[in-house]
Each structure stands twice: as C-alpha cells, then as structure tokens.
Amino acid sequence: MAIGTHNLKRFFSQYKILALLFAIAVIWLFFGQLTDGAFLTPRNFSNLLRQMAITGMLASGMVFIIISGEIDLSVGASLGLLGGIAAIMDYTYHFPVPVTIVTVIVLGVGIGLFNGYWVAYLRVPSFIVSLAGFLAFRGLLLGLTKGTTVPLESPALVMIGQAYLPTMFGNLLGLGLFALMAVLTFRTRSGRAQHGLAVSPLWQDAVKLVVIGAVIVGFVYTLNLYEGIPVPVLVTLIILGIFSFLAKQTVFGRRIYSVGSNLEATRLSGVNVRMVKMLVFGLMGLMCAFAGLTTTARLAAGSPSAGTLGELDAIASCFIGGASSRGGVGTVYGALIGALIMASLDNGMSMIGVESFWQMIVKGAILLLAVWIDVISGAGSER
Amino acid sequence: MSEYLLDMRGIVKDFNGVKALDGIDLKVRPGEVVGLCGENGAGKSTLMKVLSAVYPYGTWQGQIFWEGKELKAHTIRQTEEAGIVIIHQELMLVPQLSVAENIFMGNEIRLPGGLMNYSAMYKRAEELMAELKMPDVNVALPVYHYGGGHQQLIEIAKALNKRAKLLILDEPTSSLTKAETEILLDIIRDLKRKGVACVMISHKLDEIAAVCDTISVIRDGAHVGTRPMSGMDTNEIITMMVGREIKNLFPREEHPIGEVFFEARNVTCLDVNNPRRKRVDNISFTLRKGEILGVAGLVGAGRTELAMAIFGCYPGQYDAELWLDGKQISVDSPRSAVMQGICLVPEDRKRHGIVPLQGVGANITMAVLKDYARYGVINSEKELHQIEKSIARMRIKTASPDLPIRGLSGGNQQKAVLSKMLLPNPKVLILDEPTRGVDVGAKYEIYKLMFELVKQGLSIIMISSELPEVLGISDRVLVIGEGQLRGDFINEGLTQEQVLTAALGQSSELAA
Numbered sequence: 094m095a096i097g098t099h100n101l102k103r104f105f106s107q108y109k110i111l112a113l114l115f116a117i118a119v120i121w122l123f124f125g126q127l128t129d130g131a132f133l134t135p136r137n138f139s140n141l142l143r144q145m146a147i148t149g150m151l152a153s154g155m156v157f158i159i160i161s162g163e164i165d166l167s168v169g170a171s172l173g174l175l176g177g178i179a180a181i182m183d184y185t186y187h188f189p190v191p192v193t194i195v196t197v198i199v200l201g202v203g204i205g206l207f208n209g210y211w212v213a214y215l216r217v218p219s220f221i222v223s224l225a226g227f228l229a230f231r232g233l234l235l236g237l238t239k240g241t242t243v244p245l246e247s248p249a250l251v252m253i254g255q256a257y258l259p260t261m262f263g264n265l266l267g268l269g270l271f272a273l274m275a276v277l278t279f280r281t282r283s284g285r286a287q288h289g290l291a292v293s294p295l296w297q298d299a300v301k302l303v304v305i306g307a308v309i310v311g312f313v314y315t316l317n318l319y320e321g322i323p324v325p326v327l328v329t330l331i332i333l334g335i336f337s338f339l340a341k342q343t344v345f346g347r348r349i350y351s352v353g354s355n356l357e358a359t360r361l362s363g364v365n366v367r368m369v370k371m372l373v374f375g376l377m378g379l380m381c382a383f384a385g386l387t388t389t390a391r392l393a394a395g396s397p398s399a400g401t402l403g404e405l406d407a408i409a410s411c412f413i414g415g416a417s418s419r420g421g422v423g424t425v426y427g428a429l430i431g432a433l434i435m436a437s438l439d440n441g442m443s444m445i446g447v448e449s450f451w452q453m454i455v456k457g458a459i460l461l462l463a464v465w466i467d468v469i470s471g472a473g474s475e476r
Numbered sequence: 477m478s479e480y481l482l483d484m485r486g487i488v489k490d491f492n493g494v495k496a497l498d499g500i501d502l503k504v505r506p507g508e509v510v511g512l513c514g515e516n517g518a519g520k521s522t523l524m525k526v527l528s529a530v531y532p533y534g535t536w537q538g539q540i541f542w543e544g545k546e547l548k549a550h551t552i553r554q555t556e557e558a559g560i561v562i563i564h565q566e567l568m569l570v571p572q573l574s575v576a577e578n579i580f581m582g583n584e585i586r587l588p589g590g591l592m593n594y595s596a597m598y599k600r601a602e603e604l605m606a607e608l609k610m611p612d613v614n615v616a617l618p619v620y621h622y623g624g625g626h627q628q629l630i631e632i633a634k635a636l637n638k639r640a641k642l643l644i645l646d647e648p649t650s651s652l653t654k655a656e657t658e659i660l661l662d663i664i665r666d667l668k669r670k671g672v673a674c675v676m677i678s679h680k681l682d683e684i685a686a687v688c689d690t691i692s693v694i695r696d697g698a699h700v701g702t703r704p705m706s707g708m709d710t711n712e713i714i715t716m717m718v719g720r721e722i723k724n725l726f727p728r729e730e731h732p733i734g735e736v737f738f739e740a741r742n743v744t745c746l747d748v749n750n751p752r753r754k755r756v757d758n759i760s761f762t763l764r765k766g767e768i769l770g771v772a773g774l775v776g777a778g779r780t781e782l783a784m785a786i787f788g789c790y791p792g793q794y795d796a797e798l799w800l801d802g803k804q805i806s807v808d809s810p811r812s813a814v815m816q817g818i819c820l821v822p823e824d825r826k827r828h829g830i831v832p833l834q835g836v837g838a839n840i841t842m843a844v845l846k847d848y849a850r851y852g853v854i855n856s857e858k859e860l861h862q863i864e865k866s867i868a869r870m871r872i873k874t875a876s877p878d879l880p881i882r883g884l885s886g887g888n889q890q891k892a893v894l895s896k897m898l899l900p901n902p903k904v905l906i907l908d909e910p911t912r913g914v915d916v917g918a919k920y921e922i923y924k925l926m927f928e929l930v931k932q933g934l935s936i937i938m939i940s941s942e943l944p945e946v947l948g949i950s951d952r953v954l955v956i957g958e959g960q961l962r963g964d965f966i967n968e969g970l971t972q973e974q975v976l977t978a979a980l981g982q983s984s985e986l987a988a
Contacts, residue, residue: 284857342856344849347838354833361789361828362843362896363814421833 109415113430117437124441132441135318142316143391145436146325147172147384149429151407152414153332154380156428157340157373159411162353162420163212163219165374167226168381169403171204173396174234175385180243180395183250190249198382204230205378209371227404235397243395254390257321266322267313274305325387329429332383336425349373354421409456410435413463434459480541481506481673482560482642487526487538496522497536498697502675504642509664509674511688511705513681513717515887515915519697520677524644528562529555559641563631563648565913571620576601578619579634604633608663623776625656632663636672643667644675647913649683653774653941654976661687679915681710693717714916726948727920729927733951734765737935738904741797745781745959748792755781756794757959763904763937766930770950770967771939773979778959779939780823783906786937787820788813800903814843817903821893821910823939829893830881837863837877839892844899866895871921887918894922898929905929906937911945923949943972955979 124132131137151168158165175197182193204226211222245251258266278298285292316322340346348369351359360366384403389395414431416423435456442452482504489497497519504510514520525531527540529549540547542558549555569578576597585593585600601615608629619627628648635643645664649657664674664687678684684691684705691708693700693716700716745756756778763769771779784790786798788807798805800816807813813820822828831839840863841848848859863877870891874884881889890910897905907926911919926936926949940946946953947970955963955978963978 281856285860287857342854343852344845344854345852347834347842347845347854351831351834351838351842355827355831357828358831359842361787361810361820361822363811363900364842365809365811421831 110427110430113414113427113434117430117434120434120437120441124437124444127445128441132444135315137440137444138315139319139323141433141436141440142326143323144440145429145432146323146329147387147391148403148406148410148435149329149432150332150380150384150387151403152410152428152432153329153336153425154377155404155407156411156414156416156423156425157336157349158219158377159408159416159418160353160420160423161349161370161373162356163370163373164408165208165219165223165226165377166404167208167223167230168377168384168407169400169405170227170230170234171201171378171381172385172388172400172403173398174230174237175201175204175382176389176399177234177238177243177385177395177397179250179386179389180245181237184243184246184395187246190247193247193250194386197386198379201378201380201382201385202375203378204381205375206371208378209374212374213367213370223404238395238397240397242397245389245393245395250386251390251393253324254387254392256324258324258327260317260321263313263317263322266327267309271302271306271309275302278302325391328383328387332380333425333429340425345369345372350421406432406435406456409460409463412460412467415467417467418464431463479505481508481543482527483541484523484527485539485541487523487536487540489522489526489531489536496697497526499538500694500697500699501702502527502692502699503702504673504675506641507668507671507673508690509668509676509688511684511691512675512677512694513679513684513691513713514694514700515717515917518694518717518915520694521646522697523694524562524646524675524677527555528552528560528644556638556640559639560644561635561638561640561642562644563628563635563646565647567627567631569619569627569630572618574616574618575605575613575622575630576615578630579604579615579637581634583638600637601633604636607636608633609659623656625652625659628652628656628660629663632660636667640672642673642675644677646677647679648676649678649680657683679913681713684713685710717916725916725920726945727923727927728948729931731766731927731931733767734933736762737765737801738763739799740782740786741799743782743785743794743796745778745785745790745794746792751793754959755792756785759956759959759961761954761961761964763935764951765935766933767951768926768930768936768938768949770946770953771937771956772941772943772946772953772975773956773962774941777956777979779956780908781959782956783820783908783937783939786813787818787906789820814900814902817901818906819843819897819900819902819904820906821890821897821908823908823912825886825889825893825913830889832882833880835876835878836867836872836874836881836884836892839881840866840877840895841899843896862899866899870895870925885915886913887915890914890922891918894925902934904935904937906939908939909941910938911940911942943975946975947972 121133151172155165155168178200179193179197182188182196183190188196208222208226211217212219278301282292282298313322340349348359348364351364352366352369356366385400388399392399410431411423411428412418412431413434414424414427414429416428438455438459439452442455480503482502484500484502487497487500488495500519500523502510502512502523512520526536529552532550533548542560547555547558549558570581573581576594579601580597585596587593598615605611605613605615610626610629613622613626619630622630632643648660652660661683664676667674676684676688685708688705690702691705691713692702693713695717739762741760743756743759744754747753747755759782771782773779781790785794785796786807788809798807800818805816807816807818810820831842837860841859845854848855848862860877867874867877872888872891872895874888881892884892894910910922914922926938930936938946938949947967950967953963953965953967953970953975954961955965955975957979963975965974
C-alpha cells in the first residue's frame with residue numbers, strides 16, 4: 094500500500110499533464126467503443142468543443158481565483174445574469190449589438206471587482222461573498238426576466254454562439270499559430286544564448302514544435318471536416334493563449350501565484366496584495382461576461398436558469414486540471430483540459446443514454462478523485 | 477541487554493537518489509545527554525525524523541536498536557509508546573486550550589462514557605509542573621497566557637507524561653531568553669539524574685557544552701565523530717562541524733559612519749488583543765548613515781513590533797513618526813516602506829520571508845519585478861540575468877533558479893530573502909534575527925555582506941537575541957525591555973552583562 098501510493102504519487106506529480114491526456118484518450122476510446130464510433134466523428138468533436146467552451150471560459154478565470162487561494166461560487170449566477178441582461182438589451186430595448194456586448198463586458202468586470210472588493214478590502218471570506226452572489230445574482234436575474242425566457246433579435250449576437258469560422262480562415266489561423274510558436278521558441282533560444290544562459294538542445298525544441306504542429310493540423314483538419322472552427326471555441330483558444338501568457342510572462346501573473354503560495358511574504362515584499370486579489374476577481378467577472386454572452390447566443394435566448402451549476406463545473410475543471418486546493422498551483426491549459434474531460438463525460442454519457450442523475454454522481458466522484466490525487470501527489474504533503 | 481538505550485547503526489536515507497543521510501551511527505546510554513551538532517542541511521532533522529518514524533521503517537536503510545531490541549516503527553505513535561518523544565523547534569501546543577488539556581492531548585484521562593476527568597488531569601499536571609519547578613503555573617489557564625519559555629517546559633511536561641525515556645529537543649532554546657534557557661538546562665540535568673536520556677540539537681554551542689555528556693557531530697549526512705564533552709572546546713566543535721576552522725566568528729571591519737540619517741520618534745504599539753497593553757511604549761531613536769545599530773532585548777520585549785511599526789506592517793494600532801534624510805515620511809504599508817527606501821528581512825522566514833512554491837529566482841526579484849517589465853510584461857532574460865547575479869553574489873546554493881525555494885536549506889533561503897530585500901536599493905535595512913536557524917558558514921557570509929553594505933552607505937538595524945552577535949557586529953546597541961528603551965550604548969568595550977542588566981531594567985542610568 095505504502096509503496097503503491099508512493100509510485101502513484103511520483104507518477105502523477107511528474108507527468109500530470111500526460112496523465113490528463115491519457116485520461117482523455119481512455120474516455121474517448123471508451124465512449125467511441127460504446128457508441129460504435131459515433132462519439133469519435135468530426136461532428137461530435139465539434140459539438141464536444143462547443144459544449145466545453147462555456148465551462149472552459151469560466152474555468153480560465155476560476156483557475157486564477159483558485160491559484161490565489163480563493164473560491165468563487167457566484168460565477169454560474171453572474172453568467173446567467175449577464176446573459177439575461179444581454180438578451181433584455183437586445184430584445185426589449187433594441188440596443189445595437191456592439192453596445193450590448195460592451196455593456197455586458199463592463200458589467201461583468203464590475204461584478205467581479207465588486208466581489209473582489211468585498212474579499213480583498215473588506216476581508217469577508219470569498220466563500221461567503223460568492224455564496225451571497227450565488228443567491229443575489231440569480232435573484233436579480235429572476236426579477237429582471239420575471240422568470241421568463243427572453244429571445245434574441247439580432248442575428249449578429251446569435252453568431253457569437255453558433256457561427257463557424259470559414260475553412261480557409263481556419264487553415265490560415267492554424268498556420269499563423271504555428272508560425273508564432275516557432276518564432277517564440279527561437280526568440281527564447283537566442284535570448285537565453287545572448288545572456289549566456291543554458292539553452293535546451295535544438296532537437297528538443299524541434300520535437301516540441303513538430304508535436305505542436307501535428308496537434309494544430311489534426312485539430313483544424315478535424316473541425317474543417319465538419320463546419321469549421323466554432324466561434325466560441327476560437328474565443329476559448331484565444332483566452333487560453335492570452336491567459337497562459339498572463340500567467341507566465343507578466344508581473345500580474347507572477348503575483349497571483351505568489352499571493353496564493355504565501356500571502357504574508359508577498360505583502361511584506363511590498364506588493365499590493367489586495368489589489369492583486371481584487372483584479373483576479375475582476376478577470377473572473379470578464380470571463381463570466383464572455384460565458385454569459387456565449388450562452389445566450391447559443392440558446393438564442395436569455396434563460397433564467399442559464400449557468401445553473403456552472404460554477405461547480407468550472408471549479409471541478411480546475412481541480413481536475415491540477416490546480417491545488419491549497420493555492421499557489423495551477424495552469425490555464427490544465428483547467429481547459431479539465432473542462433474537456435468534464436464535457437467529454439457529459440457528452441458521452443448523454444450519447445449512450447445514461448440518465449442525468451448518474452451523470453451527476455459520476456462527475457462528483459471524478460471531482461473527489463481529482464482533489465485526492467492533488468492531495469497525495471501535491472506540494473506540502475511531506476510536511 | 478546492551479549498555480545503550482538507543483543504538484542507531486548505519487542509517488541511510490535518500491530522497492530521489494540524493495543521500496541526505498549516508499551511514500550515520502548514533503548511540504545514547506540511559507540518562508545520557510547527547511548533543512547533536514551540524515550545520516544546517518547536515519542531516520540532523522532527517523536523522524531525528526528517521527528515529528521518530530516520521531519516515532517509517534522501510535523508507536530508510538540501517539538498523540535501530542532500542543533497549544537492545546530492533547525497533548521497526550511505522551508510526552510516531554509507536555515510537556512514543558516505546559518512550560521516544562520529540563519536541564520540535566516550532567512548539568506543537570494549541571494556544572486556546574489549557575495547559576492541562578495540552579499536556580494530556582491524545583492521552584486524556586477519561587471517566588466512563590468518554591468524559592474528560594479534569595480533576596485527575598489537573599492534579600497530574602500540577603505534579604508535573606512542580607517537578608519542572610514551575611509550581612506557579614495555573615494548569616487550567618489557556619497556554620497563550622504563558623511565554624515561550626513556559627511553553628517549552630509545558631511541551632516537556634507533555635513528553636514526561638508520556639513516560640519518555642528519550643527526549644529529543646530540536647533547537648529548544650531558539651526562542652528563549654537567557655534566564656529561561658538556564659531553567660531549561662537545569663531541568664535537562666534534573667531529568668538526567670532521573671534516568672531520562674536526551675538528544676539535544678542546537679546551534680548554541682555554549683549550551684551544548686553546559687549540559688551534554690557526549691557530543692556527536694554530523695556533516696553532509698555523514699558521521700564526523702562522537703566524543704565525550706569534557707575536554708572539547710567550542711572551537712573544536714566548530715571545526716568538526718564545518719570541516720575548517722573559522723577563527724573569527726564576527727568578521728568585524730572598520731567602516732566610516734556619517735551623520736544622523738534616519739530617525740524614529742515616539743513609536744508606540746498597542747497589543748492587538750488587549751489595547752490597554754503597550755507592546756512598544758514611546759520609543760525614539762536615531763540611525764546614522766553607514767551604521768549598524770544592534771537592537772537587543774529579551775524575547776517579547778517589543779523589538780519585532782518596533783520593526784513592524786517602522787515597516788508599516790504592525791497588525792494592531794500604532795503610532796510612529798519617521799524621518800528619513802531630513803524629511804518626514806509617512807509609511808502606512810510595507811509597499812510604501814519599500815518605495816521610500818526601508819526594507820525589512822523578517823524574523824519568521826517560513827511565514828513571512830519565502831514564497832515556498834515559487835522558484836528561488838522569483839523569490840529574489842519579487843519586490844522589484846516591475847523594473848524588469850514593460851507594460852506589465854516581464855522581460856525574462858533581463859530578470860534571469862539579475863537573478864544569476866544575485867545568486868552568484870550571495871553564493872546561494874541551488875541547482876537552478878527555477879527550483880522551488882522550499883527545497884533549500886535555511887541558510888540559503890535566508891540569503892535569498894536578503895537578496896530580495898536588497899534589490900529595491902534600500903537606504904535603511906532592518907534585519908530581524910538575520911541568522912536564526914542559519915548554519916555557521918552562512919552566518920559568516922551574512923555578516924560579511926552587512927559590512928559590505930554599510931561601507932556603501934546603507935544603514936542597518938539588526939535585531940538579535942544572540943548577544944555575542946549584537947556585540948560582535950553592531951556599532952551601537954539599543955536595549956529594549958518591556959516595550960521601553962532601556963539603553964543606548966556605543967559599542968566600545970560593551971559587555972554582555974551590561975546589555976543584560978539594561979534589558980532587565982536595572983540601573984539603565986549607568987548607560988554610557
């Protein structure tokens with residue numbers, strides 16, 4: 094037993110990302126088998142990614158909240174509220190689409206900063222602040238919509254959730270992305286060499302680029318076999334790129350990790366830790382706005398129940414993707430892979446006709462397992 | 477039965493292929509006090525964790541014989557039942573629970589039905605307190621009523637209550653005052669007479685010399701030697717520990733001292749929980765350019781609170797008027813302190829100094845990260861360049877700047893925290909216990925660095941509980957006692973006795 098957990102522990106801490114990809118492969122093969130391949134068609138792949146996009150957006154914001162050592166239970170409700178506001182602005186008041194989008198985004202960031210202010214400056218635990226939001230935002234939405242579904246009027250707004258990128262454009266995008274990765278890799282190499290620092294061997298970087306290239310080709314090709322890259326998926330990928338950059342390369346990103354790992358030491362180094370926390374919630378609010386707009390566009394209506402339990406899917410995605418429940422650890426791509434695992438389970442179980450109560454039980458069990466793996470493999474367990 | 481109570485033979489422990497212990501022997505006779513010495517990272521704590529089954533049997537190689545029989549313990553509970561009790565450097569008491577409840581934690585005396593038998597526990601706790609010469613402790617009061625010295629003794633009472641035959645004390649005096657230390661050493665001698673053996677890990681060699689029968693030195697995970705204490709002197713021990721002779725522990729260097737540069741007036745801090753109590757009571761002092769000002773005093777005298785008030789991070793209510801370079805400054809947060817040229821290296825490195833999960837490099841540049849960024853985007857190469865410079869300057873031992881800092885030894889962590897606080901180019905640097913838990917070699921390097929810095933015109937305030945350090949390094953010494961300024965001495969011919977007398981509040985008017 095002792096040796097068994099020890100090996101498991103080492104395996105997961107060293108190859109966390111591989112373990113996740115392995116899990117996805119197993120899940121896909123499993124459902125592919127049970128559905129006689131229907132699960133593995135380009136059409137379902139496209140569906141799966143669209144399903145994952147909304148949870149993915151929330152998880153991208155949530156992962157920073159969790160890294161900074163907090164939690165946000167209100168995101169499902171604020172997604173619903175923001176989506177509802179978008180629908181009302183469009184259908185009831187006939188605002189132009191850009192105005193609606195900008196307003197919702199500003200409101201989303203505002204809601205996030207409001208939560209963050211309560212947490213960081215008024216020092217109410219985030220669990221409580223967001224639990225209050227969980228109730229209040231949903232209540233606000235029910236009041237605004239009077240409990241009814243509000244349809245959308247502008248086709249342009251619907252496109253955010255339902256359109257696909259033309260094939261040609263998708264190809265160009267894939268090519269551009271690959272070029273960017275190649276340029277970045279070589280810039281890092283020459284930069285390090287210039288400062289007399291150790292550079293990893295050329296073949297290693299070359300292999301990395303080949304793998305990246307293969308993934309991009311496979312991804313774009315498969316989606317183009319169906320209708321093309323769905324717009325929400327594109328948005329999620331752009332968020333992935335920007336947020337990964339934010340996490341690794343910016344002062345703000347570094348601060349988030351250090352606040353989560355040791356708040357006091359960070360504060361005593363002269364960092365405005367409250368501001369960092371508040372901004373992390375602001376970012377979460379921005380993601381709620383994106384997710385709210387996408388949800389409303391996808392349904393072509395603002396529903397009073399939109400986003401229900403969305404916070405739990407997002408939180409679960411982060412933990413499955415390797416974020417630590419003790420803060421200080423986590424990645425955006427991990428959170429998105431977590432979201433993909435959740436979406437695959439949802440989609441696959443629906444296809445083979447598993448009843449929804451079973452789906453909830455399975456997802457709950459997976460969340461528990463993921464955090465358990467974090468606890469046994471994770472930082473600090475030896476202390 | 478063998479003559480040894482404990483006989484550890486050829487202990488080897490490795491972490492992912494790195495040998496932390498490489499064939500260590502340790503033998504303890506009944507009623508013997510063994511001093512275990514070694515630099516930080518030498519393997520002392522690892523050895524004790526092997527002994528107390530924090531690392532269970534099977535995760536290391538070698539044999540442990542306990543009272544003649546091989547001990548194969550898998551849990552701490554098993555070693556405690558055998559009679560091996562470890563008292564950690566950081567005390568493991570629950571401050572809100574009473575003294576008696578702490579002593580009996582985990583082995584409460586129960587009445588039928590699981591109720592606690594308080595009267596029996598109080599009686600036994602009082603007996604233990606009397607045995608430890610603390611009859612005035614009220615065992616029904618919460619532990620937080622008592623200071624560090626008492627708490628240490630309460631831990632020992634807890635161990636005695638478990639019928640310990642071997643006590644392991646890990647840096648037992650690191651937060652004790654001189655008087656409290658004396659009491660503790662007395663009690664160790666007393667326990668020795670009653671047949672309780674002791675392994676004492678300490679950096680304070682005079683204490684080891686005062687109480688130990690035998691001294692065992694380890695270095696880099698290997699056993700250097702075990703000798704009877706009589707006939708050893710501290711220089712020999714140091715030589716064994718570091719493998720080279722450090723002739724002068726305090727590399728004092730002459731340096732010019734300028735005009736008064738920084739001044740704190742009327743600093744008063746109120747206790748967080750009890751605002752009627754003043755932790756710092758109207759202290760004013762000055763600091764000259766290029767001066768090292770030592771701040772001495774007993775633990776709990778208010779030295780750390782004074783530093784926190786100056787750095788803008790005292791958690792309770794406080795007042796402080798600060799003047800820097802002729803201008804009054806206002807400091808309301810660590811951030812504004814750092815921006816105005818005041819930096820603090822805190823006392824509690826683990827809680828306040830390091831960000832454990834981040835790399836050594838990220839820790840070093842934390843305070844000045846914005847200088848390596850444009851529009852919030854970090855220029856990694858520029859940052860890395862500075863990090864490598866800092867690591868080289870401070871001789872921080874790390875395989876890579878990306879390695880999480882928590883894997884480093886105390887001395888190296890401290891050097892990293894110091895580098896972090898030097899990068900903002902402070903004018904006033906406050907060092908709170910800069911060499912606590914730091915090995916002899918790193919200590920020496922830190923002192924060297926301090927002199928290098930003051931020669932460049934920096935002013936340093938050094939808070940320290942080690943009088944030899946205060947007297948060996950400082951140009952001037954402030955003595956704080958019970959929140960008040962008790963003395964301000966030029967460090968010329970100053971003796972430990974003078975400083976202690978002032979700290980205790982006697983005849984401070986004799987101050988030079």
